[in-house]
Every structure is written in C-alpha cells, then in structure tokens.
Amino acid sequence: MSNSKTPFDIVCELFAAEGRTHSFAVSNMLAATSKRAPKPRYWTGNPGHECNVCHQNWGKTFVDGATSMGPWANMCTECHRRYGRGLGEGKGQRYEKQPDGRWLKTGG
Numbered sequence: 001m002s003n004s005k006t007p008f009d010i011v012c013e014l015f016a017a018e019g020r021t022h023s024f025a026v027s028n029m030l031a032a033t034s035k036r037a038p039k040p041r042y043w044t045g046n047p048g049h050e051c052n053v054c055h056q057n058w059g060k061t062f063v064d065g066a067t068s069m070g071p072w073a074n075m076c077t078e079c080h081r082r083y084g085r086g087l088g089e090g091k092g093q094r095y096e097k098q099p100d101g102r103w104l105k106t107g108g
C-alpha cells in the first residue's frame with residue numbers, strides 16, 4: 001500500500017491541526033478556486049456604431065450574434081431581441097462601451 005499523501009490530504013491535516021473540520025477544508029478550497037475570475041474580454045478593433053439589421057446607431061450596447069435568418073450580425077439590442085438566437089457560445093455575445101472607449105464583453 002502506498003502511503004503517499006495528496007495535497008488535499010495535507011490541507012485537511014493542516015485544518016484538522018487547527019481544529020477545523022473536513023467540510024471546512026472542502027469549502028475553503030472551493031472558495032479559493034472560484035475566486036479566479038475570468039479575464040475581461042474586449043472587442044478587438046472598432047465594431048462601428050451601426051446595427052447591421054436596422055441600420056440604427058446601437059448606442060452603448062450591441063450584440064455580435066447569430067440571427068434567426070442564419071448569418072451573424074452586429075446588431076442593436078432591439079434587433080437581437082427580435083431576430084437573435086440568444087446569448088452564449090455559438091449564439092451571441094453582448095458588448096458594452098466602456099468609459100475608455102473599448103467594448104467589454106458583458107454577456108454570452
């Protein structure tokens with residue numbers, strides 16, 4: 001039988017030495033893992049300002065997404081609501097203009 005300890009065993013022992021419980025160790029490790037926030041994603045370049053569908057200025061928010069007609073488009077939120085296929089992988093991403101002029105991905 002191997003007697004080697006995993007890093008998790010060692011953490012549990014450390015917590016046990018402090019009078020902590022096993023479940024405390026688990027929740028603590030999970031909290032540490034979930035703290036790794038995803039990096040902010042920005043639109044590269046300039047997406048313009050005009051909705052590909054209705055040709056209105058989309059203001060501070062646009063969606064790069066698939067339409068119910070098939071092709072992808074950069075569109076205003078109104079057109080996305082009408083013709084879009086939702087947000088998410090393979091469906092669409094929402095971007096919002098930041099004070100520094102860059103477009104930050106805020107959904108999808």
Ligand SMILES: [Zn+2]
Pocket residue numbers: 051052053054055056075076077078079080
């Ligand atoms: Zn539009």
